[in-house]
Amino acid sequence: DTGVSQNPRHKITKRGQNVTFRCDPISEHNRLYWYRQTLGQGPEFLTYFQNEAQLEKSRLLSDRFSAERPKGSFSTLEIQRTEQGDSAMYLCASQSGTEAFFGQGTRLTVV
Amino acid sequence: GESVGLHLPTLSVQEGDNSIINCAYSNSASDYFIWYKQESGKGPQFIIDIRSNMDKRQGQRVTVLLNKTVKHLSLQIAATQPGDSAVYFCADSGYSSASKIIFGSGTRLSIRP
Numbered sequence: 272d273t274g275v276s277q278n279p280r281h282k283i284t285k286r287g288q289n290v291t292f293r294c295d296p297i298s299e300h301n302r303l304y305w306y307r308q309t310l311g312q313g314p315e316f317l318t319y320f321q322n323e324a325q326l327e328k329s330r331l332l333s334d335r336f337s338a339e340r341p342k343g344s345f346s347t348l349e350i351q352r353t354e355q356g357d358s359a360m361y362l363c364a365s366q367s368g369t370e371a372f373f374g375q376g377t378r379l380t381v382v
Numbered sequence: 383g384e385s386v387g388l389h390l391p392t393l394s395v396q397e398g399d400n401s402i403i404n405c406a407y408s409n410s411a412s413d414y415f416i417w418y419k420q421e422s423g424k425g426p427q428f429i430i431d432i433r434s435n436m437d438k439r440q441g442q443r444v445t446v447l448l449n450k451t452v453k454h455l456s457l458q459i460a461a462t463q464p465g466d467s468a469v470y471f472c473a474d475s476g477y478s479s480a481s482k483i484i485f486g487s488g489t490r491l492s493i494r495p
Contacts, residue, residue, distance in 0.1 A: 273425070304482065313471050313485030314426065327482060362425050364483075369414075371483060373425030 273297075275374035277363050283380045284353055291349045292377045296365030303346050304371065305338055306362040307331065314362055320346060353381045386455075386474045386486035394492045401459040403489045405472035410453060414475040416483065417446060417457045419468045426471060426485075429457070459491075467493050 276295040284290050296303050301322050306314035317336070318328045322343035332338075335353075340346040350357055360376040386407045395401045407415070413434045418426035432439045432446045432455075439446050445458040455472050469488040475481050 273427070275425075306485075311487075313473075313487050316482050316484060319482055364425070369431060370428050371416075373427070375423070375425050 273372040273374065275363060275365050275372050277361075277374035277377050279377055280375065281378045281380075283382060286355060286381055287352055289349065289351045290353055290379060291347055292361055292363075292379075294346045294348070294363030294365075294374060296345070296363070297367070297372055298344075300365035300367040300372075301343070302366040302371075303340055304364040304366070305346070305348050306364065308360040308362055308376070309358075317348075350379075353379075355381045357381050386472050386484060390489055391487070392490045392492070394494055395462050396494050397462060397464060399462055401457075401462045401466065401491060403457045403459075403470050403472075403491065405455040405457075405486055407453050407455065407472075407474050409474060409476070410450075412474045412476055414481075415446070415448065415455055416473045416475060417444075417455075418471045418473060418485070419466075420471065420488070421468045429470075462491075462493055464493050464495075467491060 274297040278293045304319040305317040308314045317332050318338050320340040335351045338348045358381045360378050362376045364371045364373040416431040417429040420426045430441045430446050443460045447456045469490045471485045471488045473483045473485045475483050
């Protein structure tokens with residue numbers, strides 16, 4: 272257990288539905304990252320926060336995706352109108368200093 | 383653009399032997415590199431890192447070598463154990479440890495008894 276908690280661990284949803292994932296980082300870690308990982312691939316960067324400020328968003332993050340970190344602590348990642356191509360593992364990581372700690376991820380399956 | 387890539391998607395090693403996993407990167411301005419281990423069903427786990435002002439760094443049973451001339455990175459695992467079975471990623475954090483982390487595609491290490 273790295274101390275980064277992600278919920279839910281698994282989510283199955285029908286195409287077109289909205290889903291929201293939550294990440295609770297290690298307390299007082301000021302940087303928080305979201306990644307997406309598909310089978311056989313490395314994690315792909317989606318976005319990151321420095322405290323409550325969202326500093327960068329990947330081109331992968333279409334307008335159906337939105338992430339927030341309202342109080343600089345936990346973060347949510349919402350996907351609207353899910354598509355089958357959104358099926359993946361969504362990873363969250365928090366960092367203070369050099370080392371980033373990853374959660375166990377939320378596995379999304381869109382049917 | 384920025385990219386890191388592993389040389390081999392899979393590597394099979396005899397238990398007790400040393401493992402060497404290789405990686406290439408394209409951004410000559412990259413300053414900070416990290417190796418991660420990912421076991422099935424888990425998130426990536428930090429193993430060791432190295433800055434561009436170093437060419438070698440050692441941890442417990444692991445050594446990372448950096449060759450900036452050819453933009454090559456390697457992870458050496460000494461006396462490989464069954465618990466080392468995992469996918470290993472090299473990652474590039476650009477200009478500093480405070481930049482976003484870009485992962486390569488990974489090498490799956492399997493251990494033969």
